Amino acid sequence: MSISALALALFTAQPVPSYDLVIRNVAIASPERDAVLTGQSVRIRDGRIVEIGDSPMRVSEGEAVLEGEGRFLAPGLTDSHHHVSFVPGMGAVGLPPATEHPELVAAYMAQQPRSLLYHGVTQILDPSPLTGWEAFTDQPQHPDLLRCGEVPGPHDGYPVNQRAGQNPEDAYPYDIDTPEDAAPVIARMQADGAICVKVYLENGFGAASVWPLMSDATLDAIKAEASARNMPVLVHANAIDMYEIALDHELGVMAHGLWNWQWPEGEPPVVETLDRVIAGDVGYMPTLRVMAGLADHVRPGSLDNPDLEPVTPRDLMDFYREGGADWFADELASDFPADMPREEIADIFGLGVQRGQRALAYLHGQGHPVMLASDCPGSPTAINQPGLCTVLEMEAMAAAGMSARDILRSGTLSIAEQFGLEAEYGRIAPGFVANLVLLEENPFESVRAWRSLDVVILRGEVIERDSLRAR
Ligand SMILES: [Zn+2]
Numbered sequence: 256m257s258i259s260a261l262a263l264a265l266f267t268a269q270p271v272p273s274y275d276l277v278i279r280n281v282a283i284a285s286p287e288r289d290a291v292l293t294g295q296s297v298r299i300r301d302g303r304i305v306e307i308g309d310s311p312m313r314v315s316e317g318e319a320v321l322e323g324e325g326r327f328l329a330p331g332l333t334d335s336h337h338h339v340s341f342v343p344g345m346g347a348v349g350l351p352p353a354t355e356h357p358e359l360v361a362a363y364m365a366q367q368p369r370s371l372l373y374h375g376v377t378q379i380l381d382p383s384p385l386t387g388w389e390a391f392t393d394q395p396q397h398p399d400l401l402r403c404g405e406v407p408g409p410h411d412g413y414p415v416n417q418r419a420g421q422n423p424e425d426a427y428p429y430d431i432d433t434p435e436d437a438a439p440v441i442a443r444m445q446a447d448g449a450i451c452v453k454v455y456l457e458n459g460f461g462a463a464s465v466w467p468l469m470s471d472a473t474l475d476a477i478k479a480e481a482s483a484r485n486m487p488v489l490v491h492a493n494a495i496d497m498y499e500i501a502l503d504h505e506l507g508v509m510a511h512g513l514w515n516w517q518w519p520e521g522e523p524p525v526v527e528t529l530d531r532v533i534a535g536d537v538g539y540m541p542t543l544r545v546m547a548g549l550a551d552h553v554r555p556g557s558l559d560n561p562d563l564e565p566v567t568p569r570d571l572m573d574f575y576r577e578g579g580a581d582w583f584a585d586e587l588a589s590d591f592p593a594d595m596p597r598e599e600i601a602d603i604f605g606l607g608v609q610r611g612q613r614a615l616a617y618l619h620g621q622g623h624p625v626m627l628a629s630d631c632p633g634s635p636t637a638i639n640q641p642g643l644c645t646v647l648e649m650e651a652m653a654a655a656g657m658s659a660r661d662i663l664r665s666g667t668l669s670i671a672e673q674f675g676l677e678a679e680y681g682r683i684a685p686g687f688v689a690n691l692v693l694l695e696e697n698p699f700e701s702v703r704a705w706r707s708l709d710v711v712i713l714r715g716e717v718i719e720r721d722s723l724r725a726r
Contacts (some may be wrong), residue, residue, distance in 0.1 A: 274715030275300050276689075277314050281323025283307070284698050285330055285683040286664040291699055297328065299689040302714035306685060321693070321717055326709065329698050330683055331377025331398075331690035332666040334645045335673075336510060336540050336628035339367065339381050339391040339400065344571075344580030344637040348387055349426070350418060352582070362568040364390045366725050367641050368397030370566035372711045373723040374642030377690035378680055380670070382453040382489050382510055383414075385426060396713065396723075399690065401674070403451035403489055404429040404444030406477065412466040413457040413491075431469075434476035441480040450674055452481045453489045453510065456497040464496075474504045481507075485675060487538065493545075495528050502531045508538035508673065511630065514546060514611035525614055533623045538673045540628030541615045543651040544644050546607030548636035553584045554601035557638055565724045566640045580637045612655035619657050626673060627652075627666030646705050653702040660699045689715045 276299040283292040298306035298318075306312070314320055342363050345353040353360050368391060371379060377398045381388065383405040392400050407415050407427040415423045423430065431440050441452060454477060458464040469477075481488045489508045490501040494515035501509065509532065513525050532539060551557045558575055567575075574580070584597070591600050618625060631644035638644075645666075652662050671681030679688050695707035711718045 274302065274717075275315075275318045276321060276712070276715050276717065277312050277318050278321045278323050278328060278691075278693075278712075279312065281326055281328045281693070282697070283683050284327045284663070284694075286660065286668045287682045287684070291327065291697060295328075297683065297691075299712070299715040302689055304683060304685055304687050304689050307683065319717065321710070321712075323693060325695075327694045327697050327704070328683065329375075329663065329692050329694060330667045330681055330687075331692050331711065331713075332375050332627060332645060332705075333378040333380065333401075333670045333680060334371070334376050334629050334631075334648075334666070335380045335626045335670045336542055336630045337371070337376075337379040337381055337641065337645070338383065338630070338632060339379070340383075340385040340387050341632050341635075343567075343632040343639050344575055344583065344635055346583075346635040347385065347418065348390075349385070350421060352579075356574070356579075359568070359571050359574055362570055365394060366566070366568050367391065368394045369723040370640060370642040370725065371398050371645070372396060372642070372713065372718060373566060373708075373720060374646050375692040375694075375705055375708050375711060376642055376645050377692070377711065377713060380451070380674070382451070382491075386428060396716075396718065398713075399688070401450055401676075402448065403453040404441070404447070404449035405453045406431045406440075406455075406469075408455050408469045409467040412468060413455055413459075416466065431473060431477060434470075434472045437473065437476035437480045441477065441484060441486070445484050445486060449486070450676075451487045451489055451508075452477060453491070454506070456490055456492040456500050458497065468500070471504070474500075474506065478504055478506055487674060489540075493542075495525060498528050498532075502528070502535060502537065505535060508540065510540050510542070510628070511545065512539070512541035512543060512611040513614040514607045516610060526617065529614060529617050529621075532618065533621055539615075539618055539623065539625045540630070541611055541625055541648075541652065541655075542628050542630040542633070543608055543611045543615070543655075544629045544631055544639055544648045545633045546604050546611060547647065547651060548632070548634060548639040548644070549587060550601040550604035550608065551638040552580070552634075552636040553587050553597050553604065555597050560638065562643050563638070563640060566643045568725050575637045580635065583635045608651065612651065615652065615655045615657070619655070619661070624669045624672075625652075625657075625665050626670045627662070649702050649705060659702045659704065662702055663698050 296312040493511040629648040668681040691712040693710040696704035698704040
Protein backbone atom coordinates (compact mmCIF):
# COMPACT_ATOMS: atom_id res chain seq x y z
CA MET A 256 0.00 0.00 0.00
CA SER A 257 1.20 3.47 -0.76
CA ILE A 258 1.45 6.04 1.99
CA SER A 259 -1.34 8.12 0.47
CA ALA A 260 -3.73 5.15 0.22
CA LEU A 261 -3.05 4.30 3.84
CA ALA A 262 -3.52 7.90 4.92
CA LEU A 263 -6.82 8.04 3.04
CA ALA A 264 -8.01 4.80 4.60
CA LEU A 265 -7.12 6.07 8.06
CA PHE A 266 -8.68 9.46 7.40
CA THR A 267 -11.98 8.21 6.05
CA ALA A 268 -12.59 5.30 8.40
CA GLN A 269 -11.10 6.56 11.63
CA PRO A 270 -12.26 9.92 12.94
CA VAL A 271 -10.73 9.29 16.40
CA PRO A 272 -7.38 7.51 16.82
CA SER A 273 -8.65 4.44 18.65
CA TYR A 274 -6.39 2.15 16.61
CA ASP A 275 -9.22 -0.24 15.82
CA LEU A 276 -8.19 -1.79 12.57
CA VAL A 277 -9.03 -4.38 9.93
CA ILE A 278 -6.15 -5.74 7.86
CA ARG A 279 -7.60 -7.20 4.67
CA ASN A 280 -6.47 -9.84 2.21
CA VAL A 281 -3.09 -10.51 3.73
CA ALA A 282 -0.87 -13.60 3.89
CA ILE A 283 -0.31 -14.62 7.52
CA ALA A 284 3.21 -15.87 8.28
CA SER A 285 3.11 -16.87 11.91
CA PRO A 286 5.49 -19.37 13.52
CA GLU A 287 2.82 -21.63 15.05
CA ARG A 288 1.72 -22.52 11.50
CA ASP A 289 3.49 -24.89 9.10
CA ALA A 290 2.75 -22.74 6.07
CA VAL A 291 1.76 -19.23 5.09
CA LEU A 292 -2.02 -18.72 5.08
CA THR A 293 -3.11 -16.48 2.19
CA GLY A 294 -6.22 -14.33 1.75
CA GLN A 295 -6.81 -13.62 5.43
CA SER A 296 -8.40 -10.72 7.26
CA VAL A 297 -7.43 -9.72 10.79
CA ARG A 298 -9.45 -7.51 13.11
CA ILE A 299 -7.71 -5.55 15.90
CA ARG A 300 -9.53 -3.84 18.74
CA ASP A 301 -8.08 -2.08 21.79
CA GLY A 302 -4.58 -3.20 20.86
CA ARG A 303 -5.35 -6.91 20.55
CA ILE A 304 -6.20 -9.28 17.75
CA VAL A 305 -9.88 -10.21 18.09
CA GLU A 306 -10.77 -12.03 14.87
CA ILE A 307 -9.11 -13.82 11.95
CA GLY A 308 -10.94 -15.14 8.91
CA ASP A 309 -10.62 -15.97 5.24
CA SER A 310 -13.87 -14.29 4.18
CA PRO A 311 -14.07 -10.54 3.56
CA MET A 312 -14.57 -8.82 6.92
CA ARG A 313 -17.21 -6.15 7.33
CA VAL A 314 -15.67 -2.90 8.48
CA SER A 315 -17.49 -1.10 11.27
CA GLU A 316 -17.60 2.62 11.79
CA GLY A 317 -14.49 3.84 13.55
CA GLU A 318 -12.29 1.07 12.19
CA ALA A 319 -9.35 1.81 9.92
CA VAL A 320 -8.57 -0.46 6.99
CA LEU A 321 -5.18 -1.64 5.89
CA GLU A 322 -5.10 -3.42 2.53
CA GLY A 323 -2.57 -6.24 2.83
CA GLU A 324 -2.70 -7.60 -0.69
CA GLY A 325 0.60 -9.10 -1.77
CA ARG A 326 2.13 -8.66 1.70
CA PHE A 327 2.98 -10.93 4.59
CA LEU A 328 1.76 -10.30 8.12
CA ALA A 329 4.10 -11.62 10.82
CA PRO A 330 4.28 -11.13 14.58
CA GLY A 331 6.63 -8.32 15.56
CA LEU A 332 10.01 -9.56 16.73
CA THR A 333 11.18 -9.81 20.31
CA ASP A 334 14.86 -9.14 20.83
CA SER A 335 15.39 -10.97 24.12
CA HIS A 336 18.71 -9.27 24.89
CA HIS A 337 18.80 -5.55 24.18
CA HIS A 338 20.20 -2.83 26.46
CA VAL A 339 18.24 0.43 26.62
CA SER A 340 20.72 2.24 28.87
CA PHE A 341 23.86 1.94 26.70
CA VAL A 342 24.79 4.16 23.76
CA PRO A 343 26.69 2.63 20.81
CA GLY A 344 30.19 4.09 20.65
CA MET A 345 29.91 5.46 24.20
CA GLY A 346 28.76 2.83 26.67
CA ALA A 347 26.57 3.18 29.76
CA VAL A 348 24.39 6.24 30.15
CA GLY A 349 25.54 8.07 33.30
CA LEU A 350 29.25 7.33 32.84
CA PRO A 351 31.88 9.04 30.69
CA PRO A 352 32.11 9.42 27.75
CA ALA A 353 28.27 9.46 27.58
CA THR A 354 28.09 12.14 30.30
CA GLU A 355 30.29 14.43 28.17
CA HIS A 356 27.76 14.43 25.28
CA PRO A 357 24.29 14.98 26.77
CA GLU A 358 22.76 16.25 23.48
CA LEU A 359 23.94 13.17 21.56
CA VAL A 360 22.67 10.86 24.32
CA ALA A 361 19.28 12.61 24.22
CA ALA A 362 19.15 12.26 20.43
CA TYR A 363 20.04 8.58 20.72
CA MET A 364 17.43 7.92 23.42
CA ALA A 365 14.75 9.59 21.28
CA GLN A 366 15.68 7.52 18.22
CA GLN A 367 16.40 4.18 19.92
CA PRO A 368 12.79 2.87 20.13
CA ARG A 369 12.07 4.16 16.61
CA SER A 370 15.09 2.30 15.21
CA LEU A 371 13.91 -0.92 16.85
CA LEU A 372 10.45 -0.47 15.33
CA TYR A 373 12.02 0.44 11.97
CA HIS A 374 13.36 -3.12 11.85
CA GLY A 375 10.21 -4.80 13.16
CA VAL A 376 11.27 -5.22 16.80
CA THR A 377 8.08 -4.60 18.80
CA GLN A 378 9.22 -6.13 22.11
CA ILE A 379 12.57 -6.11 23.84
CA LEU A 380 13.81 -7.80 26.96
CA ASP A 381 16.52 -5.83 28.75
CA PRO A 382 18.42 -8.08 31.19
CA SER A 383 20.18 -5.14 32.85
CA PRO A 384 18.21 -1.92 32.38
CA LEU A 385 20.06 -0.20 35.25
CA THR A 386 18.04 2.68 36.70
CA GLY A 387 17.23 4.84 33.68
CA TRP A 388 14.92 2.69 31.58
CA GLU A 389 12.00 5.15 31.82
CA ALA A 390 13.92 7.25 29.29
CA PHE A 391 12.96 4.46 26.87
CA THR A 392 9.30 4.02 27.81
CA ASP A 393 8.81 7.81 28.00
CA GLN A 394 9.29 8.05 24.22
CA PRO A 395 6.00 8.47 22.32
CA GLN A 396 6.39 5.30 20.20
CA HIS A 397 8.33 2.44 21.72
CA PRO A 398 8.42 -1.37 21.68
CA ASP A 399 7.02 -3.07 24.76
CA LEU A 400 9.82 -3.22 27.34
CA LEU A 401 10.27 -6.39 29.39
CA ARG A 402 13.07 -6.39 31.92
CA CYS A 403 15.04 -8.44 34.41
CA GLY A 404 16.37 -7.27 37.74
CA GLU A 405 20.16 -7.27 37.63
CA VAL A 406 22.20 -8.73 40.50
CA PRO A 407 25.69 -7.27 40.18
CA GLY A 408 27.66 -9.84 42.24
CA PRO A 409 30.92 -9.11 44.11
CA HIS A 410 31.84 -5.43 43.90
CA ASP A 411 35.43 -6.18 42.85
CA GLY A 412 34.09 -8.46 40.08
CA TYR A 413 32.25 -8.09 36.77
CA PRO A 414 30.27 -5.97 35.90
CA VAL A 415 30.77 -3.56 38.83
CA ASN A 416 34.50 -3.30 38.02
CA GLN A 417 33.56 -1.82 34.62
CA ARG A 418 31.97 1.22 36.26
CA ALA A 419 34.98 2.91 37.83
CA GLY A 420 34.20 6.03 39.78
CA GLN A 421 30.54 5.20 40.30
CA ASN A 422 29.03 4.05 43.59
CA PRO A 423 27.59 0.54 42.92
CA GLU A 424 24.64 1.34 45.22
CA ASP A 425 23.57 4.04 42.74
CA ALA A 426 23.82 1.85 39.64
CA TYR A 427 22.46 -1.44 41.01
CA PRO A 428 19.26 -1.36 43.03
CA TYR A 429 19.18 -5.18 43.45
CA ASP A 430 22.43 -6.00 45.21
CA ILE A 431 22.56 -9.50 46.76
CA ASP A 432 25.64 -9.96 48.99
CA THR A 433 24.59 -13.02 50.98
CA PRO A 434 22.16 -15.95 50.48
CA GLU A 435 19.82 -14.30 53.02
CA ASP A 436 19.49 -11.23 50.75
CA ALA A 437 18.02 -13.27 47.89
CA ALA A 438 14.40 -13.57 49.10
CA PRO A 439 13.70 -9.91 49.98
CA VAL A 440 15.63 -8.46 47.03
CA ILE A 441 14.01 -10.72 44.41
CA ALA A 442 10.57 -10.04 45.93
CA ARG A 443 11.21 -6.31 45.53
CA MET A 444 12.49 -6.86 41.99
CA GLN A 445 9.28 -8.63 40.98
CA ALA A 446 7.13 -5.99 42.69
CA ASP A 447 9.00 -3.40 40.57
CA GLY A 448 7.95 -5.21 37.36
CA ALA A 449 10.95 -7.43 36.56
CA ILE A 450 10.06 -10.79 34.96
CA CYS A 451 13.51 -12.40 35.33
CA VAL A 452 16.76 -12.22 37.30
CA LYS A 453 20.15 -11.54 35.69
CA VAL A 454 23.38 -12.82 37.24
CA TYR A 455 27.00 -12.80 36.07
CA LEU A 456 29.55 -15.58 35.78
CA GLU A 457 32.60 -13.80 34.36
CA ASN A 458 36.09 -14.30 35.77
CA GLY A 459 37.85 -12.27 33.05
CA PHE A 460 37.87 -11.52 29.34
CA GLY A 461 39.98 -13.52 26.90
CA ALA A 462 42.67 -15.58 28.62
CA ALA A 463 42.42 -13.63 31.92
CA SER A 464 40.58 -15.24 34.84
CA VAL A 465 41.13 -13.16 37.95
CA TRP A 466 37.76 -11.62 38.87
CA PRO A 467 35.79 -13.05 41.82
CA LEU A 468 32.43 -14.81 41.30
CA MET A 469 29.25 -14.98 43.36
CA SER A 470 29.37 -17.80 45.95
CA ASP A 471 27.71 -21.16 45.30
CA ALA A 472 25.36 -20.61 48.23
CA THR A 473 24.24 -17.22 46.89
CA LEU A 474 23.67 -18.62 43.38
CA ASP A 475 21.56 -21.44 44.85
CA ALA A 476 19.53 -19.01 46.98
CA ILE A 477 18.87 -16.79 43.94
CA LYS A 478 17.82 -19.79 41.88
CA ALA A 479 15.46 -21.08 44.61
CA GLU A 480 13.78 -17.70 45.15
CA ALA A 481 13.49 -16.93 41.42
CA SER A 482 11.99 -20.38 40.70
CA ALA A 483 9.42 -19.94 43.47
CA ARG A 484 8.36 -16.73 41.72
CA ASN A 485 8.41 -18.19 38.16
CA MET A 486 11.23 -15.83 37.19
CA PRO A 487 13.84 -17.32 34.84
CA VAL A 488 17.47 -16.67 35.83
CA LEU A 489 19.56 -15.27 32.97
CA VAL A 490 23.27 -15.96 33.25
CA HIS A 491 26.01 -13.90 31.66
CA ALA A 492 28.51 -16.62 30.60
CA ASN A 493 30.30 -17.33 27.34
CA ALA A 494 33.20 -19.64 28.27
CA ILE A 495 33.09 -23.38 28.96
CA ASP A 496 34.10 -23.13 32.65
CA MET A 497 31.51 -20.43 33.37
CA TYR A 498 28.84 -22.41 31.48
CA GLU A 499 29.63 -25.46 33.61
CA ILE A 500 29.03 -23.48 36.82
CA ALA A 501 25.68 -22.24 35.50
CA LEU A 502 24.70 -25.78 34.49
CA ASP A 503 25.77 -27.22 37.87
CA HIS A 504 23.43 -24.73 39.58
CA GLU A 505 20.63 -25.33 37.01
CA LEU A 506 20.30 -21.58 36.64
CA GLY A 507 18.12 -21.61 33.52
CA VAL A 508 18.92 -19.30 30.60
CA MET A 509 22.34 -18.68 29.08
CA ALA A 510 22.33 -14.98 28.14
CA HIS A 511 25.27 -15.48 25.75
CA GLY A 512 26.26 -18.08 23.21
CA LEU A 513 29.23 -20.31 23.89
CA TRP A 514 32.05 -18.79 21.84
CA ASN A 515 34.96 -18.54 24.22
CA TRP A 516 36.91 -21.75 23.48
CA GLN A 517 40.04 -22.56 21.49
CA TRP A 518 39.73 -23.17 17.78
CA PRO A 519 40.25 -26.90 17.28
CA GLU A 520 40.60 -29.24 14.36
CA GLY A 521 37.56 -31.43 13.87
CA GLU A 522 34.77 -31.60 16.42
CA PRO A 523 34.39 -28.57 18.71
CA PRO A 524 35.36 -29.35 22.34
CA VAL A 525 32.13 -27.74 23.46
CA VAL A 526 29.84 -30.63 22.52
CA GLU A 527 29.77 -32.07 26.05
CA THR A 528 28.80 -28.71 27.50
CA LEU A 529 26.20 -28.13 24.79
CA ASP A 530 24.76 -31.60 25.43
CA ARG A 531 24.21 -30.52 29.04
CA VAL A 532 22.39 -27.41 27.74
CA ILE A 533 20.10 -29.71 25.74
CA ALA A 534 19.61 -32.26 28.54
CA GLY A 535 18.80 -29.50 31.05
CA ASP A 536 16.34 -27.79 28.67
CA VAL A 537 18.39 -24.62 29.20
CA GLY A 538 17.42 -21.49 27.28
CA TYR A 539 20.07 -20.26 24.84
CA MET A 540 20.77 -16.74 23.55
CA PRO A 541 23.41 -16.91 20.77
CA THR A 542 24.27 -13.13 20.90
CA LEU A 543 26.48 -13.43 17.80
CA ARG A 544 26.56 -9.63 17.46
CA VAL A 545 28.80 -9.27 20.52
CA MET A 546 31.93 -10.52 18.76
CA ALA A 547 30.69 -9.36 15.33
CA GLY A 548 30.25 -5.85 16.76
CA LEU A 549 33.82 -5.83 18.06
CA ALA A 550 35.08 -7.03 14.67
CA ASP A 551 33.07 -4.32 12.88
CA HIS A 552 34.21 -1.63 15.29
CA VAL A 553 37.92 -2.16 14.63
CA ARG A 554 37.51 -2.86 10.90
CA PRO A 555 38.43 0.24 8.84
CA GLY A 556 35.59 1.68 6.77
CA SER A 557 32.72 0.05 8.66
CA LEU A 558 31.08 3.44 9.28
CA ASP A 559 30.45 3.65 5.53
CA ASN A 560 27.74 0.98 5.91
CA PRO A 561 24.58 2.63 4.44
CA ASP A 562 22.39 0.58 6.83
CA LEU A 563 23.49 2.90 9.66
CA GLU A 564 21.84 6.00 8.24
CA PRO A 565 18.12 5.20 8.87
CA VAL A 566 18.76 4.13 12.50
CA THR A 567 21.45 6.59 13.69
CA PRO A 568 20.76 10.26 14.52
CA ARG A 569 22.68 12.45 12.08
CA ASP A 570 24.63 14.25 14.80
CA LEU A 571 25.67 10.95 16.36
CA MET A 572 26.76 9.67 12.94
CA ASP A 573 28.89 12.84 12.51
CA PHE A 574 30.38 12.23 15.96
CA TYR A 575 31.44 8.70 14.90
CA ARG A 576 32.82 9.96 11.57
CA GLU A 577 34.87 12.58 13.41
CA GLY A 578 36.46 9.82 15.51
CA GLY A 579 34.23 10.08 18.60
CA ALA A 580 34.09 6.30 19.07
CA ASP A 581 37.69 5.56 18.04
CA TRP A 582 38.71 5.35 21.71
CA PHE A 583 37.03 1.96 21.91
CA ALA A 584 38.71 0.66 18.74
CA ASP A 585 42.04 1.77 20.22
CA GLU A 586 41.18 0.02 23.49
CA LEU A 587 40.37 -3.21 21.63
CA ALA A 588 43.54 -2.96 19.52
CA SER A 589 45.71 -2.40 22.61
CA ASP A 590 45.45 -6.14 23.39
CA PHE A 591 47.27 -6.93 20.11
CA PRO A 592 50.77 -6.13 18.76
CA ALA A 593 51.03 -2.42 17.92
CA ASP A 594 51.92 -3.08 14.26
CA MET A 595 49.08 -5.57 13.62
CA PRO A 596 46.74 -4.19 10.92
CA ARG A 597 43.20 -3.46 12.14
CA GLU A 598 41.78 -5.78 9.47
CA GLU A 599 43.68 -8.67 11.04
CA ILE A 600 42.44 -7.78 14.53
CA ALA A 601 38.89 -7.69 13.14
CA ASP A 602 39.38 -11.15 11.66
CA ILE A 603 40.49 -12.49 15.06
CA PHE A 604 37.27 -11.21 16.66
CA GLY A 605 35.50 -12.79 13.68
CA LEU A 606 36.77 -16.20 14.82
CA GLY A 607 34.65 -15.72 17.96
CA VAL A 608 31.59 -15.23 15.73
CA GLN A 609 32.44 -18.45 13.88
CA ARG A 610 32.80 -20.38 17.14
CA GLY A 611 29.44 -19.00 18.29
CA GLN A 612 27.91 -20.06 14.97
CA ARG A 613 29.33 -23.57 15.31
CA ALA A 614 27.85 -23.88 18.79
CA LEU A 615 24.51 -22.57 17.52
CA ALA A 616 24.55 -24.94 14.53
CA TYR A 617 25.17 -27.87 16.87
CA LEU A 618 22.31 -26.97 19.23
CA HIS A 619 19.92 -26.21 16.39
CA GLY A 620 20.89 -29.43 14.62
CA GLN A 621 19.91 -31.34 17.78
CA GLY A 622 16.50 -29.62 17.76
CA HIS A 623 17.22 -27.40 20.77
CA PRO A 624 15.23 -24.13 20.62
CA VAL A 625 17.20 -20.89 20.73
CA MET A 626 16.13 -17.28 21.26
CA LEU A 627 16.75 -14.22 19.11
CA ALA A 628 19.06 -12.10 21.25
CA SER A 629 21.49 -9.50 19.93
CA ASP A 630 22.91 -8.09 23.19
CA CYS A 631 23.03 -4.68 21.55
CA PRO A 632 24.84 -2.49 21.90
CA GLY A 633 26.61 -4.73 24.45
CA SER A 634 30.00 -3.11 24.04
CA PRO A 635 30.50 0.51 22.95
CA THR A 636 30.49 -0.56 19.29
CA ALA A 637 29.19 2.03 16.84
CA ILE A 638 27.76 -0.48 14.34
CA ASN A 639 25.49 -2.22 16.85
CA GLN A 640 22.67 0.30 16.43
CA PRO A 641 19.24 -0.75 17.70
CA GLY A 642 17.06 -2.73 15.32
CA LEU A 643 19.75 -3.03 12.68
CA CYS A 644 21.67 -5.11 15.17
CA THR A 645 18.69 -7.47 15.60
CA VAL A 646 18.45 -7.97 11.85
CA LEU A 647 22.21 -8.55 11.59
CA GLU A 648 21.87 -11.12 14.40
CA MET A 649 19.17 -12.92 12.40
CA GLU A 650 21.38 -12.89 9.30
CA ALA A 651 24.23 -14.34 11.34
CA MET A 652 21.87 -17.09 12.57
CA ALA A 653 20.95 -17.82 8.95
CA ALA A 654 24.63 -18.02 8.08
CA ALA A 655 24.97 -20.62 10.86
CA GLY A 656 22.41 -22.76 9.01
CA MET A 657 19.05 -21.90 10.60
CA SER A 658 16.03 -21.65 8.29
CA ALA A 659 14.12 -18.38 7.98
CA ARG A 660 11.08 -19.94 9.67
CA ASP A 661 13.14 -21.26 12.59
CA ILE A 662 14.68 -17.82 13.02
CA LEU A 663 11.21 -16.26 13.07
CA ARG A 664 10.23 -18.79 15.73
CA SER A 665 13.35 -17.89 17.75
CA GLY A 666 12.29 -14.23 17.77
CA THR A 667 8.64 -14.87 18.62
CA LEU A 668 7.24 -18.12 20.06
CA SER A 669 10.46 -19.43 21.61
CA ILE A 670 10.94 -16.30 23.71
CA ALA A 671 7.27 -16.13 24.72
CA GLU A 672 7.43 -19.74 25.89
CA GLN A 673 10.67 -19.24 27.84
CA PHE A 674 9.37 -16.21 29.72
CA GLY A 675 5.78 -17.29 30.36
CA LEU A 676 4.36 -14.81 27.84
CA GLU A 677 2.80 -17.38 25.51
CA ALA A 678 -0.70 -15.94 25.96
CA GLU A 679 0.47 -12.43 24.98
CA TYR A 680 3.12 -12.54 22.27
CA GLY A 681 4.53 -14.69 19.52
CA ARG A 682 1.46 -15.67 17.48
CA ILE A 683 -1.15 -14.14 15.23
CA ALA A 684 -4.29 -15.37 16.96
CA PRO A 685 -7.30 -13.90 18.80
CA GLY A 686 -6.37 -12.51 22.20
CA PHE A 687 -2.75 -11.77 21.33
CA VAL A 688 -1.17 -8.31 21.50
CA ALA A 689 -1.46 -6.65 18.08
CA ASN A 690 2.26 -5.99 17.65
CA LEU A 691 2.71 -6.99 14.02
CA VAL A 692 4.70 -6.25 10.89
CA LEU A 693 3.79 -6.14 7.22
CA LEU A 694 6.58 -7.39 4.94
CA GLU A 695 6.90 -7.30 1.16
CA GLU A 696 8.67 -10.67 1.13
CA ASN A 697 7.90 -14.01 2.76
CA PRO A 698 9.66 -14.40 6.15
CA PHE A 699 9.23 -18.20 5.93
CA GLU A 700 11.43 -18.22 2.82
CA SER A 701 14.32 -15.91 3.56
CA VAL A 702 15.60 -13.91 6.47
CA ARG A 703 16.14 -11.14 3.93
CA ALA A 704 12.37 -10.58 4.10
CA TRP A 705 13.00 -8.52 7.25
CA ARG A 706 14.74 -5.98 5.04
CA SER A 707 11.46 -5.60 3.08
CA LEU A 708 9.46 -4.31 6.05
CA ASP A 709 6.80 -1.81 5.05
CA VAL A 710 4.52 -1.12 8.02
CA VAL A 711 4.75 -1.74 11.77
CA ILE A 712 1.57 -2.20 13.81
CA LEU A 713 2.10 -1.36 17.47
CA ARG A 714 -0.88 -2.36 19.62
CA GLY A 715 -3.06 -1.63 16.60
CA GLU A 716 -1.41 1.66 15.67
CA VAL A 717 -0.30 1.63 12.02
CA ILE A 718 3.18 3.15 11.64
CA GLU A 719 4.71 3.67 8.19
CA ARG A 720 8.31 2.55 8.26
CA ASP A 721 9.69 5.71 6.68
CA SER A 722 8.24 7.82 9.51
CA LEU A 723 10.65 6.05 11.89
CA ARG A 724 13.87 7.03 10.10
CA ALA A 725 16.55 8.84 12.07
CA ARG A 726 16.93 12.56 11.46
ZN1 LIG B 1 24.06 -7.96 27.64
